[in-house]
Amino acid sequence: MYQAHYGLTELPFTLTPNTSFYCELEGHRSAFEVLVTALEAGEGFIKVVGEVGTGKTLLCRKLLNELPEQYVTAYIPNPYLTPSEMRAHIARELQVEAPEEQSEQLLTQAIQERLVAISRANQMAVIVVDEAQALPAESLEALRLISNLETETRKLLHIVLFGQPELDERLATREHRQLRQRITFSYNLQTMTVAEVARYVSHRLYIAGYHGAPMFSSRVVKMIHQASRGVPRLVNVLCHKLLMLCYGEGCYEIKPRHVRFAVADTEDVTLPRRTGLWWGLAGAVSLAALGVWTWQQGWLAEYLL
Incomplete structure (x- = not known):
């Protein structure tokens, strides 16, 4: 052109979230520091909220690209999934061998066994959800239940939610109060x-x-x-x-x-x-x-x- x-x-102002064009704005730098600190702390849910177009997906991809090798990631770019679809997606991302018998209970058990193996290798599993405000209520609750997988001493995985302000509105409801209380770190992206x-x-x-x-x-x-x-x-x-x-x-x-x-x-x-x-x-x-x-x-x- x-x-x-x-x-x-190349074109400098495309809408594709290209990490090679990442500009360390104050808001993005602070958000990234919060994410890294939260992951190192080893606690539950982490949330980053920002208005449409503020660079959440770019920040999400930067996090996935720059996490050290001790982190094993599962990326969910399109969260409009049923609970069973979400569990299957997480299993594929974590390279879980699916059980021969089609059973949600067996799949959850296989995911837990994979998470234990990751933990024994001194690694940490991280589930990263983009556009988290689009998660159906049942899938949001299923995600909370997956976060219950843990040993006696530590959580087996982190869950990072990137979403629009509507995510905060949904988490503010009584229905999701248990998940809301598990969010240990959060950040709001500014323009x-x-x-x-x-x-x-x-x-x-x-x-x-x-x-x-x-x-x-x-x-x-x-x-x-x-x-x-x-x-x-x-x-x-x-x-x-x-x-x-x-x-x-x-x-x-x-x-x-x-x-x-x-x-x-x-x-x-x-x-x-x-x-x-x-x-x-x-x-x-x-x-x-x-x-x-x-x-x-x-x-x-x-x-x-």
Whole structure:
């Protein structure tokens, strides 16, 4: 798309949680320290909660990538599972040999035997659940029951829950009070400050191979922060559109008008005061025209080949 125009080796503002682009923001650094400390302490449930787009999945993947070898992990990226499906998934992740007879009791026993073996090898099992707010009530309770597996002296596994604020709302109910009392460490992810948005944008451009003059002025960064509310995912969406707009115009420096165009064309952002219907129409037309132009360039290149 626009990599050659800016001298990039890859797209810097994709929505895929790519750990190579991880920027150590204050909130993410603190959350990661809480997770590591909690795991070393060897206690029960750990919870990280953050609004949509604040980087929970990226932090989750960073944790899985950087845990020392003494941790054996089971990752549940899609928790919308029945209790039996969840137990089967955990068994596969922990490389448990499934019993020949289809029995929930035998499968649970096999999981416990595997956890005991992991413990005897001086290792610790960790179940990491992303999007934990989507866990059905029965599966959430089943997860609590699995956490009961222990020896006389120590827990056999940790359970780390990453979820949206709805997770806290569910845990606050009487139905889940037993699980709520077992959460020994928790952290709430915050959105980025203006200074962090500036560092975040610069960091991602650098990782993507950009070494030119600064493209984002302080005024532009403040507008991006205002529009996105400091949410990393929305910052990515806006910055991607800003690079597309400048690429379409053949320029490099991002202007406030570019931000207004991108904001007017993006869902779930706060529009600056000066932004109105005209900016919305202009932004939509500009991005649509750029899309057509980019498609034509690709068609022409294919034709010439």
